[in-house]
Amino acid sequence: MSMKKISRRKLIYAGIGAAAAVAAGSLAYYTLTPPTAPRTTTGPRPGTTITVLSIQDPFYFPMETLVENFEKETGIKVNLQAVAYDELHAKLVNSFLAKSPGIDVACIDQMWVAQYADSGWIVPLDEYIERDKKEVNMMDFIPSVIHSLCEWRGKIWSLPVAPYAQGVLYRVDVFDELGLEYPPTDVNKSADWTWDKYYNLVKQINGKTVGGTKFYGTVICGAQPAPIVHMYTQLGASNGARWFKSFPEAPWDFEPLLNSSDNLAALELYKKFYNESPPESINYLWFDAGMQFGMKGNIGLMYWWTPYFYLVTKAGYMVKEDSVLGINGKPNYDKYRCALLPRNPAKTQVISVGGWSFGIPTYSANKEEAWEFIKWVTSAKTQKEMGLCLEPSPYQFADFPRKSLYADTQLQQIYPWLPLQLKLFEGWETPYKAIPSGKIVRPTVPIYVTLEGIYGLYLNKAVAGEMSPKEALDTANSFAKSILERNFYIPYKAESYNDTLENCIEIMKKLS
Amino acid sequence: MKRPYLFFIFPSFIFLFILIAYPLIFSLYYSFQFWNLATSHEPQGFIGLTNYLTLLNDPRVLNAIIVTIMLAVPTTMIELLLGLGIAVLLDRDFKGIGIFRAIFIIPTAVAPVIAGLIFRFMFYQGLGTGIIPYILHIIGIGTPERGILGDQQTALIGIAVTMIWRWTPFFAITLLAGLQSVPNELLDAAKVDGASRYQIFRHVKLPHLRKLIAIVFIICFMMHFNAYDEVFAETRGGPGEATTTLSYLLYWEGLVYYNIGLSAAMTWLIAILLIIIVNIYFKFAFKGEKI
Numbered sequence: 139m140s141m142k143k144i145s146r147r148k149l150i151y152a153g154i155g156a157a158a159a160v161a162a163g164s165l166a167y168y169t170l171t172p173p174t175a176p177r178t179t180t181g182p183r184p185g186t187t188i189t190v191l192s193i194q195d196p197f198y199f200p201m202e203t204l205v206e207n208f209e210k211e212t213g214i215k216v217n218l219q220a221v222a223y224d225e226l227h228a229k230l231v232n233s234f235l236a237k238s239p240g241i242d243v244a245c246i247d248q249m250w251v252a253q254y255a256d257s258g259w260i261v262p263l264d265e266y267i268e269r270d271k272k273e274v275n276m277m278d279f280i281p282s283v284i285h286s287l288c289e290w291r292g293k294i295w296s297l298p299v300a301p302y303a304q305g306v307l308y309r310v311d312v313f314d315e316l317g318l319e320y321p322p323t324d325v326n327k328s329a330d331w332t333w334d335k336y337y338n339l340v341k342q343i344n345g346k347t348v349g350g351t352k353f354y355g356t357v358i359c360g361a362q363p364a365p366i367v368h369m370y371t372q373l374g375a376s377n378g379a380r381w382f383k384s385f386p387e388a389p390w391d392f393e394p395l396l397n398s399s400d401n402l403a404a405l406e407l408y409k410k411f412y413n414e415s416p417p418e419s420i421n422y423l424w425f426d427a428g429m430q431f432g433m434k435g436n437i438g439l440m441y442w443w444t445p446y447f448y449l450v451t452k453a454g455y456m457v458k459e460d461s462v463l464g465i466n467g468k469p470n471y472d473k474y475r476c477a478l479l480p481r482n483p484a485k486t487q488v489i490s491v492g493g494w495s496f497g498i499p500t501y502s503a504n505k506e507e508a509w510e511f512i513k514w515v516t517s518a519k520t521q522k523e524m525g526l527c528l529e530p531s532p533y534q535f536a537d538f539p540r541k542s543l544y545a546d547t548q549l550q551q552i553y554p555w556l557p558l559q560l561k562l563f564e565g566w567e568t569p570y571k572a573i574p575s576g577k578i579v580r581p582t583v584p585i586y587v588t589l590e591g592i593y594g595l596y597l598n599k600a601v602a603g604e605m606s607p608k609e610a611l612d613t614a615n616s617f618a619k620s621i622l623e624r625n626f627y628i629p630y631k632a633e634s635y636n637d638t639l640e641n642c643i644e645i646m647k648k649l650s
Numbered sequence: 651m652k653r654p655y656l657f658f659i660f661p662s663f664i665f666l667f668i669l670i671a672y673p674l675i676f677s678l679y680y681s682f683q684f685w686n687l688a689t690s691h692e693p694q695g696f697i698g699l700t701n702y703l704t705l706l707n708d709p710r711v712l713n714a715i716i717v718t719i720m721l722a723v724p725t726t727m728i729e730l731l732l733g734l735g736i737a738v739l740l741d742r743d744f745k746g747i748g749i750f751r752a753i754f755i756i757p758t759a760v761a762p763v764i765a766g767l768i769f770r771f772m773f774y775q776g777l778g779t780g781i782i783p784y785i786l787h788i789i790g791i792g793t794p795e796r797g798i799l800g801d802q803q804t805a806l807i808g809i810a811v812t813m814i815w816r817w818t819p820f821f822a823i824t825l826l827a828g829l830q831s832v833p834n835e836l837l838d839a840a841k842v843d844g845a846s847r848y849q850i851f852r853h854v855k856l857p858h859l860r861k862l863i864a865i866v867f868i869i870c871f872m873m874h875f876n877a878y879d880e881v882f883a884e885t886r887g888g889p890g891e892a893t894t895t896l897s898y899l900l901y902w903e904g905l906v907y908y909n910i911g912l913s914a915a916m917t918w919l920i921a922i923l924l925i926i927i928v929n930i931y932f933k934f935a936f937k938g939e940k941i
Contacts (some may be wrong), residue, residue, distance in 0.1 A: 224905075227906070231687065235691075257687070258691070337707075360742075361886055361888060362887070362890075416799045417797070417800070418796050418797035419887055420796050421797060421800035421885065421889060423886075539912070585688045587688065588907040591902055591906065595710075595891065598888055598889060598890055602802070602889050605889045624704070625688065625689045626689060627687055
C-alpha cells in the first residue's frame with residue numbers, strides 16, 4: 139500500500155483551513171442561531187423545571203423556605219440559585235450575551251432594568267399583566283416602587299419583590315438618657331426636622347456613655363463605590379443635588395451636575411457625619427453600617443435602607459440570635475425606633491427608593507412558568523407569608539411592594555414601623571412636598587453603574603480626607619462628563635421619555 | 651510522508667491553536683472597537699487606538715500600575731526569603747515531617763477569595779476586634795484609627811500579608827524539593843573539604859537552587875501582578891485607590907461596567923506590560939544561559 143506524501147506546507151495550509159472553518163462555523167452558529175422561540179401553547183406546564191437566579195438579600199431566605207408551596211400549587215419545579223451582588227449581574231449579562239436559555243427568572247437591580255430592556259435581554263411584562271390583571275392587581279403595588287424598579291420608557295419589565303426606601307433609626311434609651319427629642323414619625327410634625335437638627339443630635343450623642351456603652355453619634359457607609367453612593371446620594375438629593383441637568387423628565391439632558399453647590403454642601407455635611415462615626419466606617423459596606431447599629435449596638439442615630447429596620451434586631455445576617463435590639467425573635471421597639479428622614483427646608487424632599495424585582499429573560503424557554511413564579515412571589519399572600527416566616531431567621535422580611543400589606547394588623551404587630559415605611563414610599567404633599575424616587579436619587583440610566591464607579595471613588599476620597607470635597611466633586615464631574623460624551627449621552631440624540639411618577643401611574647391604571 | 655508524527659499531533663495542534671488563539675484574536679479585535687454594553691449590546695465600529703489612548707490618559711490606570719508593582723515585587727521577595735528560610739529549616743529528617751509538610755501547604759490550597767475574607771475579619775477593628783489588631787496592641791504596636799484595611803498607608807500591607815500567608819508555603823515546599831535534589835556526592839565532597847553548614851548552603855545548595863528560584867519567583871510574581879481576589883474580598887480597591895490593582899480595575903471595566911472594548915484594550919495593556927517585565931527579568935536572571 140503506497141502512502142501519498144503530504145508536504146509540510148500543505149499540512150499547515152490544511153490546518154489553517156480547518157481552523158478557519160471551525161471558527162467560521164462557530165461564529166455562524168453563534169450569530170445565526172435564533173433565540174429559542176416562545177412556546178405557542180398557553181398556560182404553564184406542570185413538571186417543568188425553571189431556574190430562578192436571585193440575590194441573597196433578606197427576601198431570598200423566606201422565599202427559599204416557602205418555594206415548596208409554589209411547587210405544590212403549580213407542579214412547576216424551581217431550581218433556585220442565589221449569588222452575591224457582583225456575581226449576579228455578571229452571570230445574567232454573560233447568559234444574555236450567550237443567548238442562553240439557562241435562566242428563566244432573573245432577579246434585577248433597579249439599575250440594570252434600563253440596560254436589559256434596551257438590549258432586548260428581558261421581555262416586557264405588560265401583556266402578561268393585562269392578561270392576568272385580576273391576579274396581579276397592579277394598583278395594589280406602590281407606584282413609586284413600580285416607577286423606580288420596574289418601568290422603563292413606558293413599559294413594565296419586571297415586578298417588585300423587595301423594595302427599599304431610606305429612613306432613620308435611633309436608640310430610644312440613648313435619647314431618653316440624654317434628654318433628646320425623638321425624631322418625628324408624623325409628617326405633620328416633621329416640618330422642622332432638618333439635617334442640621336439631625337447633625338446636632340449626632341454631635342450631642344457622640345462620645346456619651348449610656349448603659350455602660352460608649353456611643354458614636356452616627357455611622358456612615360464609606361466603602362467605594364456602591365455603598366457610599368447608596369448612602370450619600372440620599373443626603374445629596376435631600377439637599378437639592380441632582381446627577382444630570384434633566385432626567386427623568388423629558389427632554390433628557392445628561393450634562394452632569396455632580397459639582398453643584400448643593401452637592402458640595404451635602405458632601406461637606408456627610409464628611410461631618412463621618413467625623414462623628416467609627417473611624418473604620420470609611421471602609422464599611424452596607425451591612426457593616428447596619429450591624430454597627432444592631433450587633434455592636436453603639437450608634438445613637440443613623441439613616442439607612444429600610445431592611446435595616448429589622449436586620450438590626452439580629453446578632454448577624456439571617457441568624458436566629460437576637461441583637462441588643464431584638465427580643466424573643468422580634469424587634470424590641472422599646473429600645474430603638476424608626477423615623478422620617480430629615481430635610482433641607484430650602485429644597486424639595488426626595489426619598490431614595492431602591493430594591494429588587496423579577497423579570498423574564500428573552501431567551502427563557504419557560505416564560506409562562508417563569509411568569510407563574512413571578513406572580514406567586516409578588517402576590518400579597520406569599521409576601522405576607524414571607525413577612526411571618528420563622529426560617530431560617532424569624533421575622534426578617536418587611537419589604538413589601540404592595541400597599542395592602544402595610545395595613546395588615548398581624549404584620550404591624552411584628553413590624554410596628556410599617557405605616558411609616560409606607561409613607562416613605564408614597565411621599566406627601568403637606569406640610570411640605572416629599573417625592574419618593576429611585577430615578578432622581580440614583581438615575582436608572584444604562585450608564586449608571588459606570589458613573590457610580592467614578593462618583594463612589596471620589597466621594598470616598600473626599601470623606602477619607604485624601605481630597606477636598608470640591609476637588610473630589612470637580613474631578614468626578616469632569617470624569618463623568620468625559621464618560622457621557624464618549625458614550626453618546628452628551629449630546630443626547632436618542633428619544634427622551636417623560637419618565638414621571640404620574641405617567642407611571644397611568645400605565646399601571648391601564649394594566650389594571 | 652517524511653515525518654508521520656506530524657500527522658498525529660495535528661488535531662491537538664489545531665485544538666490548542668483555536669483554544670489559545672481565538673480568545674487572543676477576539677480580545678485584540680474588540681480592543682479596537684467601541685463596544686460598551688451600557689450604550690449598545692452590539693459593537694459600534696472601529697475606533698483605532700482610542701481605547702488604548704483613553705487608558706493611557708486615565709490617571710486611575712497609572713495609579714493601578716504603581717499599586718500593582720508595589721504589591722507584587724515586595725510581596726514576592728518576602729515570600730521568597732521566608733520560603734527559603736522555612737525550606738532550610740525543613741531540610742532535615744524528623745518525626746512527623748510528612749504530616750507537617752501536608753499541613754503546611756494548606757494556605758496555598760485555600761481559595762484566594764476565602765483567604766481574603768478570613769483576613770478581612772482578622773483585620774477588623776470596629777465590629778468585634780480582629781485577632782491581628784488585638785495581637786499588635788498587646789505587643790505595643792498601634793494600628794491606624796481607621797483600621798489596617800481602612801487606612802491609606804496600611805491597606806496595601808494588609809493585602810500583602812494575606813498573599814504572603816498564602817504563597818510562602820508554596821515557595822517553601824518547592825524550594826525544599828530543590829534542596830533535597832542536591833546530589834549527595836556534592837554535599838559529601840564539600841564536607842570532606844571541611845566546609846561549614848553555612849558554606850555548604852552558600853556555595854553548594856544555593857547555586858543549585860538558582861534556576862528553580864528564578865522560575866518560582868517569576869511565576870509567583872505574575873500571579874501577584876494579577877492580584878484580584880484578595881483585593882475584592884478585603885478592600886474593594888479602597889480606601890480611595892490605595893489597593894486598586896490593574897486586575898481589579900480590569901474586573902470593573904469588564905465585568906461591572908461591561909465596557910468590552912476598553913477592557914479588551916486593558917487586557918492587552920496588562921499582557922504587554924507583563925511581557926516586558928518578564929523579558930527584562932529573564933535577561934538578567936539567566937544572563938548568557940539557555941533555559
